[in-house]
């Protein structure tokens with residue numbers, strides 16, 4: 202992919218005193234008996250990428266709509282660059298809305314306008330002269346790797362190219378915050394990766410703050426610095442991405458992680474007995490410095506019986522190793538699983554005996 206951002210394409214963002222681009226404090230929004238937002242508090246620092254993940258109906262769209270002023274919160278405070286937007290009139294909201302660029306799942310491009318016209322549109326609304334608008338649109342198209350498509354119409358573009366146009370358009374008014382609303386949900390995995398790489402590139406080179414709303418952990422894993430998990434209008438878990446992947450606390454987080462964390466293969470899980478079998482099957486989770494040691498060599502040396510690696514591996518998230526393994530230890534010695542557990546726990550691993558394999562020869 203073309204991910205080369207020319208530094209001149211976007212002039213430096215005017216810095217304001219606050220380093221928090223977004224601060225929400227106890228934001229509530231109810232629809233009838235449904236608490237769509239039930240006391241949301243969060244911050245996004247300048248230059249940070251925060252992922253907000255949740256299932257359908259968790260409250261993500263309501264959160265976005267409250268952030269850009271399309272929806273009014275019932276209570277709580279919403280600060281954008283230090284300014285509370287909750288009490289603002291529609292007119293006073295306009296300049297603040299321009300501080301927020303948005304990209305969408307279905308791109309929302311105007312099909313009757315060319316690519317460059319789509320990108321330049323927010324600048325027309327700002328009253329910029331045509332030559333300046335076009336100059337800026339071209340810089341932005343270069344930024345997203347689509348300089349050669351300036352005169353094309355959206356219908357002739359692939360999904361990934363349309364989203365690049367969407368990104369260029371969202372950046373036109375030099376926003377302080379980019380809101381990404383399921384921006385890769387309609388794209389295939391490879392295109393998703395290239396769009397995420399582009400967003401990360403823009404974030405790094407321009408210090409752009411991004412709030413990423415998604416239902417896919419893969420997206421969060423790809424580029425977010427921090428993640429907040431939202432469920433039934435509440436943030437149930439929040440932290441650095443690698444640490445949430447290593448040690449998810451909430452059931453919803455575990456479930457959202459299910460598809461991309463190693464799981465015990467179903468054919469083995471299905472035959473586990475809670476009490477007896479030839480092998481005990483253990484899950485082992487560890488991350489950070491603990492995941493870098495020669496853990497299995499030490500374990501082999503320390504124990505009288507050999508163990509078997511059944512499944513799993515080491516992932517690297519935000520440059521931190523995050524390991525998840527499933528091992529089998531012979532169940533001949535009933536105390537052995539306990540000894541292995543102790544050995545691993547002493548090295549800060551989280552270990553669980555999942556059951557006993559009744560079938561392994």
Ligand SMILES: Nc1ncnc2c1ncn2[C@@H]1O[C@H](COP(=O)(O)OP(=O)(O)OP(=O)(O)O)[C@@H](O)[C@H]1O
Pocket residue numbers: 232233235236237255256257258259260261262263264416
């Ligand atoms: N205008 C509305 N009127 C009534 N109920 C609403 C309205 N908007 C949202 N809700 C309800 O609030 C809850 C949160 O909805 P919201 O659309 O914010 O969730 P979401 O996480 O964005 O879901 P999805 O991923 O499916 O878009 C849901 O129960 C939804 O039915």
